[in-house]
Amino acid sequence: MDRLPTIEDVARAARVSRQTVSNVLNTPAIVKPETRKRVEVAIRKLAYRPHASARRLRMRKSSTIAIRLDPMTNGISGALLDRFLHALTEQADARGIRILLFTAADPAAEIEQIRKLRAGADVDAFVLTATFHGDPRTEWLVENDVPFVTFGRPWGANDMNNPKHLWVDVDGFAGMREAAIHLIDQGSSRVGFVGWPSLSGTGDDRRRGWQAAVEERLSTSDTDLAALNLSVEDRLEDARDAVVALLESDEKIDGLVCASDTLALGAMIAAASVGRSDLPIIGFDNSPVGQAIGLSSVDQTLDEVAGGALELLLGQTGGDLVHRDAAAGDTRHRLITPHLVIRQPLRLLASDAASTPTATKSAVGNHKNGKETQ
Amino acid sequence: MDRLPTIEDVARAARVSRQTVSNVLNTPAIVKPETRKRVEVAIRKLAYRPHASARRLRMRKSSTIAIRLDPMTNGISGALLDRFLHALTEQADARGIRILLFTAADPAAEIEQIRKLRAGADVDAFVLTATFHGDPRTEWLVENDVPFVTFGRPWGANDMNNPKHLWVDVDGFAGMREAAIHLIDQGSSRVGFVGWPSLSGTGDDRRRGWQAAVEERLSTSDTDLAALNLSVEDRLEDARDAVVALLESDEKIDGLVCASDTLALGAMIAAASVGRSDLPIIGFDNSPVGQAIGLSSVDQTLDEVAGGALELLLGQTGGDLVHRDAAAGDTRHRLITPHLVIRQPLRLLASDAASTPTATKSAVGNHKNGKETQ
DNA sequence: ACTCAAGATTTGAACGATCAAACTTTTGAA
DNA sequence: TTCAAAAGTTTGATCGTTCAAATCTTGAGT
Structure with missing residues (x-):
């Protein structure tokens, strides 16, 4: 045949x-x-x-969900979308749903792409990532009755309550709080925070998590709280420089939690370079790099995020879109609690030994055994 | 309406x-x-x-290419597939072709997935990544007349000449050779190589590039060549340990080229920890982490790879599959020459200063200005 | 004016599936 | 045994597009 x-x-x-x-x-x-x-x-x-196309034509649904693939220049945590995509594809497959990719340089271009895919009946629904304050995309989607779910909650107050806006997000507050509390439980009494400038809702959320833990468990004064709270762009160098300055101005700091692995890595380098390799540091994202270097980090459990996104769109099982208006209040969004992954840090260098090659040799070689203590 | x-x-x-x-x-x-x-x-x-489905039904083609999304546990260079995907999606879009994702735990599962997608007329062609020696997938695809192209050349000798096997690959030999020659031109006279155990064709290819450069430009003896040639798994720690040992046993080494950014990062840490932060190191993949840390690296120009893959499948332009038998000999594969990206390395620490906080302060702060010399 | 080809447009059939309704067979109770 | 209801199966129409062939229009050559 x-x-x-x-x-x-x-x-x-x-x-x-x-x-x-x-x-x-x-x-x-x-x-x-x-x-x-x-x-x-x-x-x-x-x-x-x-024949998939014949079926789709007759059924008037494409059983396909589209997601935009970012240019992804966001450095170390880059693989995040990658892992999310993998989880999404896997779980969608189980429901008989396919994942289609598209690209766009900016939100306007993304809307245009969505319009095209939609008009061609190519796609039933969309998954949006990296939502931001006053995001024009969600507004447009709601306006045009296009089914979608966002990974990232809407940060505008009015959007937050829009019943047509389904979203899944990771509870940065809970994650960062858990990280800080872990350090405190391990004996830290002065825990700093390295985050982003207060514009991104995500960053503020994580900052509040740290703050909550510190206020709850430690008697840190408000002025100290401000001093322990760093804000830098999500770049290794910026984080390193800021942390070096912090550690030099405040010798008593005995723990750091960071809003990203990029920042955490910068902090690790900073700590090592001022002779404080022992400083416990926790990042956020559980990136591959962090894994490679033994960085403790808050993992976003992207499986759950992907599963949640699909559930909101398609219901508990199956591949049929659920009518948004039918969804009850609390089934319109999902806040996933991330979990802390503790690792034995890889020593960047033997900071407490003399800096001659021979002296450092054994110290470096022993990284796998020695349990770091604070 | x-x-x-x-x-x-x-x-x-x-x-x-x-x-x-x-x-x-x-x-x-x-x-x-x-x-x-x-x-x-x-x-x-x-x-x-x-209506895309109606058109596809009538035209008897789906204008869709599928690609498997790896579990992606390959650490630091993880974003590689990510960037390739992005380039592929973008260029496919220009041809009116969509990219569909699927997952599979192993080659057998992948074949099964391909069979399904194919039988449902869901997909016209496939892009395979991470080919290996004796890959069962390509064999099956050729056998069943499924159009495909691989990113990665076939390493089996017989496959290599199979006219039905289209492939694109990055010329690791040329890339690594260029990296080594760059170091030599900059004054290095004893350049080592950190690669993977001799099993992966890719690794051997890169190793030969280094070897060619060294034999061509330096008078390194065969015994020395063997001593300068490290083989470790693609892990930060392994690379670090091996390089520490190498640097301690051979003080004259003044340059290192590595088969991956992961290895290069391990090497950087090793160099720093034995007080040789100045050692020039070049990696491979130009990963985001490498970028963040100022690692020089060989960039795979994934745009060209993606473009080449599509050209092999679809011809110069348009979205119609080109009949493989019609392709002339040299249009059946494409070897892309990568290019070297030179960066100013971010100092991991101030190794040549005393290791007290105050002493390291200024050295670290100056990272942006000082040009490293060998 | 007449013919014929080329140019421009329309009509009927097909792609491969599902839906809705019609038809046939089985079942169970009177 | 009879008949209605339930169960099982088939037929005709349809989804929105493109292909192939038919029809209609235009224009040049005689």
């Missing part, structure tokens, strides 16, 4: 009609077991699979 | 027939300019786009 087998071929082989084959595939319960078996055999024999 | 506009709606609005609208879209040249304009106006006014 030259072409792929069609439902008609299967029907002929099983001596039944098209529709019966269709029923075996879609509503097996209504087919007599005997007949069903015969059809199933024919299907297997011909290695038949329904 | 409740449903999306169809070609019929446009036809009515422009007072022409279905087919004329179709012609305006697909073969505008045969439509009288006057009529064409009228139709174009109607299309714009209704924001019409052809």
Whole structure:
């Protein structure tokens, strides 16, 4: 046979009609077991699979979800979207849903792409990432009744309550708080925070988590709290410089939590370079680099995020879009609690030994055994 | 209007027939300019786009290429596939081709997924990554006449000459050679190599590049060549330990090229920890982490790789599959020459100063200005 | 004016599936 | 045994597009 087998071929082989084959595939319960078996055999024999486009045309749904692939220049945590994508693809597959990629240079271009994909009936719904304050995309999507879910909560107050805006997000507050409390439980009594300038809602959320932990467990004064609170762009160098300055101005700091692994890595380098390799540091994102270097970090449990996103769009199971208006209040969003991953840090250098090659040798070699203490 | 506009709606609005609208879209040249304009106006006014599934059903092609998204545990260079995907999506879009994702735990599962996607006429062709010696996937694909292209050359000798196996790859030999020659030109006279155990074709290819450069430009003896040639797993710690040992046993080493950024980062840490922060090191992959830390690296120019892959599948332009048998000999694969990206390394620490906080302060602060010399 | 080809447009059929309704067979109670 | 209801199966129509062939229009040559 030259072409792929069609439902008609299967029907002929099983001596039944098209529709019966269709029923075996879609509503097996209504087919007599005997007949069903015969059809199933024919299907297997011909290695038949329904033609996806034909089915989509008839069903008026594409069973496809699109997501934009960022240019992804955000450094160390880059693989984040990567891991999310993987989880999303895997779970979508289980529901018979396909994931389609697209790119766009900016929000306006993204809206245009969405418009195109949508108008071509190519895609049923969209997953948006990296939402920001006053995001024009979500506004447009709601306006045009396009089904979507965002990874990242809406930071505008009015959007937050928009019942048409489904979202999943990671509870940065809880994650950062857990990280800080872990350090405090391990004996730290003066824990600093390295975060981003107060513009991104995400950054503020994580900052508040640290602050909550410190206020709850330690008696840090308000002025001290301000001094322990760093804000830098998400760059290794910026973080390093800021942390070096902090550590030099405040010798008593005995713990740091950071809003990203990039910042945490900068902090590790800073600590090492001022002879404080022992300073416990916790990052956020659980990036591959962090893993490689033994950085403790808050993991975003992207499996749960992906699962949550699909559930909001499609309900508990299956691949049919759920009507948003039908969703009850608390099923319109999901806040995932991340979890802390503790690692034995890889020593960047043997800071407490003399800096001659021979002296550092053994110290470096022992990294796997020695448990760091504060 | 409740449903999306169809070609019929446009036809009515422009007072022409279905087919004329179709012609305006697909073969505008045969439509009288006057009529064409009228139709174009109607299309714009209704924001019409052809229904993708209907078109695919009729045309018997899906205009979709699928690619597997790895679990991606390969650490630091993880974002590699990410960047490739981005380039691929962008260039495919320009050709009217969509990129579909799928996942699979192992080669057998991947074959099964491919079979399914293929039988459902969901996908026209596949892009495979991370090919390896004796890869069962390519064998199966050739066997079953499934159009595909691999990112990564076939390492088996017989596959190499299989005209049905299209591939694109990065010339690791040329890249590593260029890196080593750069170091030599900058004054290095004893350049080592950190690579992977001799199993992966990719690793050997890169190793040979280093070897060629050294043999060509330096008078390194064969025994020395062997001593300068490290083989470790692609892990930070392994690389670090091996390089520490190397640097301690051989004080004259004044340059290192590495088969990956992961290894290079390990080497940087090793160098810093034995007081040799000045040691020039070049990695491979130009990963985001490498960028963040100022690591010089060989960039894979994934734009070109993606472009090459699409060209092999689809020809110079357009979205139609090119018949493999029609391709001339040298258009069946493409070897992309990577290019070296030189960066000013971020100092991991002030190794040549005393290790007290106050002493290191200024040295660290100056990282942006000082040009490292060898 | 007449013919014929080239140019421009329209009509009917097909792509492969599902839905809705019609038809046939089985089942169970009177 | 009879008949209605339930269960099982088939037929015709449809989704929105493009292909192939048919029809209509225009224009040049005689």
